Amino acid sequence: MASENSASPSRLALALKEGVIAALLAALLEFPIIDYQAAANIDNRLVLTSRFGLAMTIVAIVFIARVSIYLYQTRVVARAVVKVKGPSVFAPYVQWINYAGIAALVVFPFVILTLLGSGGALKWVNNYGVQILIYVMLGWGLNIVVGLAGLLDLGYVAFYAVGAYSYALLSTKFGLSFWICLPLAGILAALWGMILGFPVLRLRGDYLAIVTLAFGEIIRTVLINWTDFSNGYAGISSIPHITFFGLPFDDDDHGTFSSFFHIAYSPIHRTIFLYFLILTLALTTNFVTIRLRRLPIGRAWEALREDEIACRSLGINTTTTKLTAFAMGAMFAGFAGSFFAVRQGFVSPESFTFVESSTILAIVVLGGMGSQMGVVLAAILMIGGTEILRELEFLKAIFGKGFDPVQYRMLLFGLAMVLMMIWRPRGIISSRMPSIFLAERKSISGANVSEGHG
Amino acid sequence: MDYFLQQLISGLTLGSLYGLIAIGYTMVFGIIGMVNFAHGDVFMLSAFIAMIIYLILTQLLGVSSLPVVALTALIGSMIVTSAWNWSIERLAYRPLRGSFRLAPLISAIGMSITLSNFVQVVQGPRNKPISSLFTTNIVIHQGADFPVTVAYNQIIIVVGTALLLLAFWYLVQKTSLGRAQRACEQDPKMAALLGIDVDRTISITFIIGAALAAVAGSLYVMKYGVVTFSDGFIPGVKAFTAAVLGGIGSLPGAVLGGLIIGLIETFWAGYFSADYKDVAAFSILAVTLIFLPSGLLGRPEVEKV
Numbered sequence: 001m002a003s004e005n006s007a008s009p010s011r012l013a014l015a016l017k018e019g020v021i022a023a024l025l026a027a028l029l030e031f032p033i034i035d036y037q038a039a040a041n042i043d044n045r046l047v048l049t050s051r052f053g054l055a056m057t058i059v060a061i062v063f064i065a066r067v068s069i070y071l072y073q074t075r076v077v078a079r080a081v082v083k084v085k086g087p088s089v090f091a092p093y094v095q096w097i098n099y100a101g102i103a104a105l106v107v108f109p110f111v112i113l114t115l116l117g118s119g120g121a122l123k124w125v126n127n128y129g130v131q132i133l134i135y136v137m138l139g140w141g142l143n144i145v146v147g148l149a150g151l152l153d154l155g156y157v158a159f160y161a162v163g164a165y166s167y168a169l170l171s172t173k174f175g176l177s178f179w180i181c182l183p184l185a186g187i188l189a190a191l192w193g194m195i196l197g198f199p200v201l202r203l204r205g206d207y208l209a210i211v212t213l214a215f216g217e218i219i220r221t222v223l224i225n226w227t228d229f230s231n232g233y234a235g236i237s238s239i240p241h242i243t244f245f246g247l248p249f250d251d252d253d254h255g256t257f258s259s260f261f262h263i264a265y266s267p268i269h270r271t272i273f274l275y276f277l278i279l280t281l282a283l284t285t286n287f288v289t290i291r292l293r294r295l296p297i298g299r300a301w302e303a304l305r306e307d308e309i310a311c312r313s314l315g316i317n318t319t320t321t322k323l324t325a326f327a328m329g330a331m332f333a334g335f336a337g338s339f340f341a342v343r344q345g346f347v348s349p350e351s352f353t354f355v356e357s358s359t360i361l362a363i364v365v366l367g368g369m370g371s372q373m374g375v376v377l378a379a380i381l382m383i384g385g386t387e388i389l390r391e392l393e394f395l396k397a398i399f400g401k402g403f404d405p406v407q408y409r410m411l412l413f414g415l416a417m418v419l420m421m422i423w424r425p426r427g428i429i430s431s432r433m434p435s436i437f438l439a440e441r442k443s444i445s446g447a448n449v450s451e452g453h454g
Numbered sequence: 455m456d457y458f459l460q461q462l463i464s465g466l467t468l469g470s471l472y473g474l475i476a477i478g479y480t481m482v483f484g485i486i487g488m489v490n491f492a493h494g495d496v497f498m499l500s501a502f503i504a505m506i507i508y509l510i511l512t513q514l515l516g517v518s519s520l521p522v523v524a525l526t527a528l529i530g531s532m533i534v535t536s537a538w539n540w541s542i543e544r545l546a547y548r549p550l551r552g553s554f555r556l557a558p559l560i561s562a563i564g565m566s567i568t569l570s571n572f573v574q575v576v577q578g579p580r581n582k583p584i585s586s587l588f589t590t591n592i593v594i595h596q597g598a599d600f601p602v603t604v605a606y607n608q609i610i611i612v613v614g615t616a617l618l619l620l621a622f623w624y625l626v627q628k629t630s631l632g633r634a635q636r637a638c639e640q641d642p643k644m645a646a647l648l649g650i651d652v653d654r655t656i657s658i659t660f661i662i663g664a665a666l667a668a669v670a671g672s673l674y675v676m677k678y679g680v681v682t683f684s685d686g687f688i689p690g691v692k693a694f695t696a697a698v699l700g701g702i703g704s705l706p707g708a709v710l711g712g713l714i715i716g717l718i719e720t721f722w723a724g725y726f727s728a729d730y731k732d733v734a735a736f737s738i739l740a741v742t743l744i745f746l747p748s749g750l751l752g753r754p755e756v757e758k759v
Contacts, residue, residue: 028537032506032530033499034576046584048509152556154563199744206489206559207743210694214736217691221736225729354687358563365560411571417564421557422549 015070022066023059030055098373105279109272118268125268129275130343132383134336137282139363139375141332144289146361147370148298149325150305152209154357155216158196159189159330161223161352163337168236168347169229178242178342182335189334190327197326201319204308216357223349235348242342244273274343281339285332286372292328301325355410362417368427377428382413456597461724462717467608467677469716470615473709474670475693476700477622478663484639484703485659488547491562494690495569496539496664500671501681502573504531505582508675524587524676532668539664540657548653566686574683586679607677618669619709622662626705635659639703688732692719695739701752710750 035055038046108129112121138160145153166185170176176184196215200208223230230236241249247257249270257273258265292298300321303311312318341347363382367374389405420427475497482490507527511517517526546565550557588606595602626632634655637645646652674689675681696715700707715735723731742749 025537025541028534029541031534032510033503033534033573036506036510037577038506038509038582039578040580040583044583046505046509046582048506048513152559199740203743203747205555207698207747209559210489210691210698211740211743213691214695214739218733218736221730221733355567358567361560361563365556407575408571410567411575414564414567414569414571418546418561418568421553421561421564422546425550425553425557 011071011074015067015074018070019063019067023063026059026062027055030058034058101376102283109275113268113272118266122268122271125271125275127387128384130271130278131387132379133275133278133282134340135360135363135379135383136376137278137285137336137339138333138360139367139379140282140285140289140372141329141336142360142364143367143370143372143375144292144301144332145325145329146364148289148293148305149301149322151322151325152205152212152361153326153329154209154213154354154361155196155219156212156329156333156360157352157354157357158216158219159193159333160337160340160356161219161347161349162189162192162330163334163339164341164347164351165223165230165236165337166334167338167341168239171240172236172238177246178240178338179245182338185338186331186334189337190331193326193328193330194323197323197330201322213354213357216352216354220349220352223352230349233348233350235346235350237346239341239345239347241345242270242274242277249273274339278336278339278343281335285335288328289372297321297324358417359413362413366416366420366427368429371427371429374427374429381428382416386413456595456599456602457724459595459597459602461720463602463604463608465717465720466713467611467716468720469696469713470611470709471670471674471677471712472689472693472696472716473712474615474618474666474673475689476696476708476712477705478667479694479697480700480702480705480708481635481659481663483697485635485642485656486547486551486558488558489562489694490663491559491690492542492546492565492569493663493667494688494693495566495573495686496535496542497667497671497674497689497693498681498683498686499538499569499573500531500535500664500668501675501685502577502582502671502683503534504528504668504672505584505675505681507531508584520587524672528669528672531672532665535668535671536661536664539660539667543657543660548656566690570683570686577683579683581680581682583680584675587676607673611673611677614669614673615709618666619705622666623705625662631655631658691739692735695735695742698739699742699749701749703753704749704751707749707751 035052036048036050038048041047109121109125112124115121116124138156142153142156145151145156163185166188167178167181170181170184171178196212200211203211224232226232243249244257244260247255247260249258249267250256251258251265253259256265257269293302300311300316301324303314303316304318304321304325308318311321340351344351359382363375363378366382367376367378386406386409389409392405475493478493478496479490482488482493504527507530508523511523511526517523542565546561547558550561586607588610590606591603592606592609593601593603626635634645634650635658637648637650638652638655642652645655674685692715693712696711697708698711699714700709700711715738718738719731719735722734
């Protein structure tokens with residue numbers, strides 16, 4: 001006890017010293033990017049506005065944070081307790097949690113509809129339900145490439161674009177219906193997955209990531225500049241809307257969804273139909289992935305992810321293994337893309353930027369690579385979270401009128417990616433369930449596997 | 455011929471900027487084997503810092519001597535950007551040593567998104583125009599149709615890059631710091647056993663990379679006179695292409711690669727179409743990585759099992 005007492009003042013002094021250093025560093029970093037804001041005036045000349053108040057607040061926050069972190073890190077730990085992590089308490093109920101989740105998703109639009117009426121429900125089902133499910137589906141698709149096969153693909157959005165433009169062009173130029181275009185979009189995207197996958201077979205890790213990024217950007221640049229084909233920046237508009245297997249969701253007395261079922265017309269019908277469509281597509285993606293993991297090809301993907309050389313020396317054909325992973329992932333992105341086109345009724349290259357790719361990648365990584373449930377949680381957190389940012393009106397009251405929470409969306413996104421890598425590199429779902437086992441199937445910590453799930 | 459000469463001058467200028475950024479990529483890759491995805495955004499940040507220091511000096515302090523202003527902005531930007539990159543390495547990359555293979559790359563992508571959006575939030579999303587500096591043209595050849603000119607800022611960029619490269623080459627080849635750096639590149643564990651502070655060497659590598667990116671950023675603002683928060687991504691990817699083309703890990707390779715990319719891009723835009731110039735650069739990246747993964751001046755990578 002005595003030694004502890006004598007040690008504590010110097011610990012505090014050290015903490016304060018660290019705090020001062022951090023605060024000085026923060027002050028240096030803030031100069032001049034936060035201290036002054038350069039904004040163009042009416043004559044388009046830049047004028048500086050100083051913001052020392054804000055800068056000083058940040059310095060103070062950094063100081064306090066650094067001191068507390070230092071004190072926390074150097075606290076005298078009474079006794080080091082080694083915690084042996086057993087399998088999660090939820091483990092026996094995982095199956096039931098999944099069923100309950102699916103049931104909740106099925107009743108979600110109807111519950112919202114009863115609670116809020118068709119006007120209020122439209123926003124909820126569209127902004128939260130459909131929007132999140134699109135990203136869940138994209139996350140599951142990318143999970144095949146990144147989580148299972150271990151190929152870091154930074155150009156995934158290109159296949160999403162191929163799917164979206166397939167539907168947009170086939171429906172506007174040739175008048176094909178959505179139900180014909182959907183499989184076609186998937187096939188075309190898978191084909192592009194193989195075309196782009198073929199040259200990068202020899203690359204691994206970081207190089208693969210950069211080349212796929214380059215391919216993604218090439219496809220986007222072509223979409224922007226080849227105006228005869230894709231109408232450039234202006235994009236393709238007036239894409240036909242979704243129909244209920246031929247019955248349009250229009251306000252009409254003959255041959256529409258509402259007249260066929262003798263119910264009053266409401267715009268919510270289309271939204272709910274879209275919701276169930278994307279739910280079905282997403283669950284199909286999930287189902288196919290789960291089944292594929294038990295097939296030889298799925299095991300080959302996971303073997304490839306863990307050790308390519310060992311995998312090759314065991315006689316697995318890495319070429320076909322990689323190509324199927326690319327093609328499968330791309331196919332689901334193609335489905336999602338054509339859904340995106342039919343939902344928006346408009347596609348333009350602006351929707352398929354690198355930021356979109358990194359959003360999907362962030363969802364896969366934050367969820368815990370290879371974990372299907374993790375992707376769902378991460379998508380709800382990231383997409384739902386950013387949608388909620390729009391709702392936070394009270395923040396305007398705190399930070400003043402000009403404060404717009406939405407502009408912090410991508411900033412928080414980026415920070416979340418970095419912090420997640422530092423604190424929980426294995427993602428939200430960090431336990432791993434082996435896909436193949438000797439006597440007993442039990443989950444292990446993610447730290448025990450080299451790359452992903454399983 | 456005159457047209458060719460004029461394009462050549464622009465290409466060399468652009469290529470020098472790419473080369474300066476590429477050095478940051480190639481050094482970091484050499485020492486910790488990581489693609490520092492945020493490096494392009496560090497370049498963008500440095501351009502903003504230089505721009506604001508320039509505005510502080512001219513508007514608030516009323517300094518009128520242009521060379522003094524430009525030099526102060528350059529040095530100020532180098533110092534502040536180095537501090538930024540040091541902090542980034544300390545906070546976002548160092549805790550990840552020994553983590554799984556893709557962790558540093560993902561963290562760097564997160565950092566890249568963070569930096570560009572940070573600048574967007576604190577400085578606003580619109581273009582920041584200041585007028586280009588040192589735009590006086592020298593006529594070097596009176597052609598039949600038009601005179602071939604070279605602007606002062608182009609001379610500054612090319613000569614500045616050459617001088618920096620010389621200084622840098624001396625640093626890496628002749629000083630103990632450079633020796634430590636090359637040792638860490640070859641075998642960090644062995645270097646640590648021999649008493650080299652590996653963490654410190656890596657920190658210094660990031661600082662040097664940032665300082666060179668800051669030179670590129672300041673010169674970029676001086677030459678083009680406008681900067682916006684999204685300006686980091688495309689130059690970043692092109693500089694990375696340059697690093698790969700020259701052979702990643704090789705310093706002369708980075709500059710050579712930068713010049714080649716700059717020239718190809720300028721000639722492509724000058725003779726074919728400006729629309730697809732990014733496609734040209736990206737295709738070079740893909741083709742190099744696929745068919746010539748060790749680059750022009752790099753050593754072939756030997757994989758140990």
